[in-house]
């Protein structure tokens with residue numbers, strides 16, 4: 001195991017910020033468990049660093065970069081994959097095998113472990129729809145257990161692995177059950193428009209992947225080369241669940257840019273009077289603008305939810321902008337915005 005010391009973490013994250021790791025190691029597959037057991041504590045597990053904001057003060061203990069591993073076909077429609085494999089590599093493998101179920105999440109950055117922990121989702125696919133179970137290491141006790149899908153308590157962009165009770169648990173590998181025939185249709189307007197532009201039908205796995213990759217390209221949602229800015233972590237905020245009076249508060253502002261019908265059509269009715277609305281509309285209604293800039297931090301010129309580091313932003317500067325946004329949205333619309341990006345290390349409030 002090669003341990004590096006005082007390694008600046010900015011280079012390992014898509015936001016391109018973050019101070020030094022006291023110790024840094026890389027591990028995948030079977031060695032992950034022993035590396036975690038023998039590393040100086042506390043440990044911090046990272047996949048591809050595309051969904052975290054790391055403090056400028058750095059991280060004490062050991063950062064474990066969980067990268068690499070293998071994909072096994074355990075049954076004709078069942079794949080078992082190490083947590084350090086990139087999500088898109090898994091999607092491509094499924095497509096190559098003629099298996100449906102993951103193709104609409106083509107091009108989502110990051111690794112399998114974080115995808116499971118955060119229940120990533122794109123164009124109607126959620127990890128939780130296809131996950132049979134996973135092998136979980138409890139780093140406190142050193143025990144390894146098998147969790148079935150229900151044990152994760154999956155919800156929108158969350159799982160019980162993110163709860164304080166399980167934050168010392170790590171995904172070692174995950175098993176997915178896929179299907180030899182289509183499991184769902186492509187229903188998103190933006191994707192159907194792209195299909196028309198490309199002159200292809202969303203009826204084969206390859207066409208579906210081509211359509212989704214083009215939609216993501218147009219939405220600025222493909223991962224750039226990490227050494228080239230501007231840098232982002234994708235959509236910074238989760239879409240909030242709000243009640244009817246909060247819907248009305250959004251619509252009472254001129255800046256939201258949508259009709260009530262559009263707002264509600266895009267949103268999934270969850271239960272009673274609660275709806276999950278796009279946090280992009282929430283930000284617009286609260287008066288934030290596309291392209292709005294604070295020093296080296298900017299809201300993307302087209303996709304307001306992408307908070308960008310456009311130069312040499314510090315993690316604290318990004319953190320401060322996030323606090324301004326969260327506070328303003330609360331004051332103006334009484335909506336609590338929750339970041340999707342994970343904050344690691346210490347920040348000044």
Ligand SMILES: Cc1cc2nc3c(=O)[nH]c(=O)nc-3n(C[C@H](O)[C@H](O)[C@H](O)COP(=O)(O)OP(=O)(O)OC[C@H]3O[C@@H](n4cnc5c(N)ncnc54)[C@H](O)[C@@H]3O)c2cc1C
Pocket residue numbers: 014044045046047048049050051052066083108109110111112113114115116117118119120121122161169170171172220221222223224232233234235342
């Ligand atoms: C351009 C762009 C587009 C994006 N589009 C989407 C999208 O369409 N849909 C979507 O849902 N997300 C999207 N994201 C967010 C991101 O891709 C996902 O959150 C992804 O799962 C992060 O993976 P990662 O390996 O980079 O995680 P990291 O940033 O390395 O880690 C994120 C969190 O997961 C934890 N973690 C990592 N590995 C493990 C493990 N083995 N066991 C337990 N916990 C672990 C980390 O400790 C950390 O708390 C996008 C991000 C970017 C930059």
